[in-house]
Amino acid sequence: MANERTSGTSGVTDGSADFGTSLRTLEPDEWDKAYATLLRAFGGVEEAPEERELWNALTEFDRFLAVWDGDACVGTAGAFSFRLTVPGGASVPAAGVTMVSVAATHRRRGVLTSMMRRQLDDVRSWGEPLAVLTASEPAIYGRFGYGAASFQVNAEIDTRRAGLSVPAGTDDVRLRYAAPADVLAACEAVYARLVPRRPGMLERRPGWERLGVLDPESDRDGASPLQCVVAERDGETVGYARFRVKPGWGPAGPDGTVILSALDALDPAADAALWRFLFDIDLTSTLVARGRPVDEGWQYMVSDVRRCRPTLRDALYVRLVDVGAALRARTYQAPVDVVLEVEDAFCPWNMGRWRLSGDPKGASCERTEDAADLALSVRELGAAYLGGVGLGALAAAGRVREVRQGALAEASLAFGSGGAAPWLPHGF
Numbered sequence: 194m195a196n197e198r199t200s201g202t203s204g205v206t207d208g209s210a211d212f213g214t215s216l217r218t219l220e221p222d223e224w225d226k227a228y229a230t231l232l233r234a235f236g237g238v239e240e241a242p243e244e245r246e247l248w249n250a251l252t253e254f255d256r257f258l259a260v261w262d263g264d265a266c267v268g269t270a271g272a273f274s275f276r277l278t279v280p281g282g283a284s285v286p287a288a289g290v291t292m293v294s295v296a297a298t299h300r301r302r303g304v305l306t307s308m309m310r311r312q313l314d315d316v317r318s319w320g321e322p323l324a325v326l327t328a329s330e331p332a333i334y335g336r337f338g339y340g341a342a343s344f345q346v347n348a349e350i351d352t353r354r355a356g357l358s359v360p361a362g363t364d365d366v367r368l369r370y371a372a373p374a375d376v377l378a379a380c381e382a383v384y385a386r387l388v389p390r391r392p393g394m395l396e397r398r399p400g401w402e403r404l405g406v407l408d409p410e411s412d413r414d415g416a417s418p419l420q421c422v423v424a425e426r427d428g429e430t431v432g433y434a435r436f437r438v439k440p441g442w443g444p445a446g447p448d449g450t451v452i453l454s455a456l457d458a459l460d461p462a463a464d465a466a467l468w469r470f471l472f473d474i475d476l477t478s479t480l481v482a483r484g485r486p487v488d489e490g491w492q493y494m495v496s497d498v499r500r501c502r503p504t505l506r507d508a509l510y511v512r513l514v515d516v517g518a519a520l521r522a523r524t525y526q527a528p529v530d531v532v533l534e535v536e537d538a539f540c541p542w543n544m545g546r547w548r549l550s551g552d553p554k555g556a557s558c559e560r561t562e563d564a565a566d567l568a569l570s571v572r573e574l575g576a577a578y579l580g581g582v583g584l585g586a587l588a589a590a591g592r593v594r595e596v597r598q599g600a601l602a603e604a605s606l607a608f609g610s611g612g613a614a615p616w617l618p619h620g621f
């Protein structure tokens with residue numbers, strides 16, 4: 194097999210070497226075995242056939258690694274070929290690390306480490322400056338240089354107690370029900386217009402539009418099939434919401450729940466019209482919204498945010514695979530000229546000092562022998578990269594060290610995301 198690399202001969206620190214496993218890219222006819230390993234690592238519950246079929250169709254086999262012990266698959270790790278919006282609006286190639294699992298029979302012997310080693314070498318050789326992932330557990334990926342760069346809000350809104358006050362123009366937006374699949378193209382057009390506006394959003398790759406309208410019975414848990422409402426103004430689609438309704442009847446009457454699955458809107462009035470609709474659905478008293486942007490408008494439209502019970506969660510983890518290319522790919526919201534001393538034990542090609550000069554129009558980032566202004570690890574650089582986590586905040590936690598006085602304030606301001614907080618619209 195062309196891509197085969199036995200972990201014991203790869204010359205890297207992968208503890209899998211000592212018990213004769215081999216690491217190589219997956220062949221299409223091996224997918225069932227690899228997927229079974231993945232499902233088992235996540236508890237062993239079968240997925241619906243349509244879900245399984247979609248993930249099979251989305252798998253990029255030449256970018257999917259599997260570790261074998263004889264003919265048993267004991268490790269899996271994929272890397273989708275995404276493009277990610279960075280501050281300034283550019284769409285940057287990013288390996289979307291996914292489907293990571295190690296068989297419980299082979300855990301804590303370095304199998305994951307061997308896959309991360311090979312994967313980051315591959316991503317570098319493909320010329321992709323970033324790798325990104327969502328973590329099942331935050332403690333896993335820091336050691337490989339990933340930092341939590343975007344966060345999301347999960348909310349359980351008491352819609353009987355938290356009223357919405359909507360902006361002017363909301364009543365000009367017309368809402369209509371549609372079957373999710375029937376309006377998919379119009380919804381995708383809305384999504385596509387939003388992608389460059391917010392760091393962390395993923396350009397839609399072919400086939401991925403199906404994920405949002407996948408509606409397996411097993412996901413419903415007593416709720417309705419996926420419903421969709423589109424928002425229109427002057428005949429143009431300006432937003433949409435997908436959701437389920439779970440009816441409920443308590444001793445005091447109806448108390449159903451609306452479960453939001455997706456909502457995208459092109460402007461504040463369309464956004465408000467959709468949220469007002471979700472708040473007002475008859476016979477419901479709770480709106481569950483998960484994975485929403487931390488700066489989303491509804492939080493400022495509600496009369497009582499406490500009754501929305503918002504909680505914060507880490508979402509997208511970012512790893513700068515090529516520090517120079519990654520820092521050049523984004524813009525900076527204020528002029529900055531700093532020397533960064535980067536620590537990166539897992540990808541030593543990034544180690545050392547880099548001079549970053551940038552402003553809202555663009556940036557350069559080159560190797561330098563000049564003295565450092567700030568010292569930090571690649572993990573902190575990943576956390577700060579999308580502008581949602583402040584370098585100043587990381588310094589307050591002792592994770593960034595200011596060497597030249599004034600450099601921290603300058604860089605912290607420059608790295609901010611500007612208008613919109615980073616947000617990952619869906620898992621992968």
Ligand SMILES: CC(=O)SCCNC(=O)CCNC(=O)[C@H](O)C(C)(C)COP(=O)(O)OP(=O)(O)OC[C@H]1O[C@@H](n2cnc3c(N)ncnc32)[C@H](O)[C@@H]1OP(=O)(O)O
Nearest residue numbers: 234291292293294295300301302303304305306326329332
């Ligand atoms: C992007 C994604 O797909 S996220 C999904 C990740 N997958 C899962 O959560 C499924 C269930 N878990 C698993 O399959 C495995 O336990 C994995 C993949 C998390 C870890 O695989 P392993 O092969 O056991 O990891 P490996 O032996 O290479 O461990 C490397 C280091 O990470 C540490 N580590 C591994 N898993 C964890 C964890 N869950 N929490 C904290 N530390 C961990 C190890 O202790 C080890 O530390 P050390 O270098 O200081 O000794």
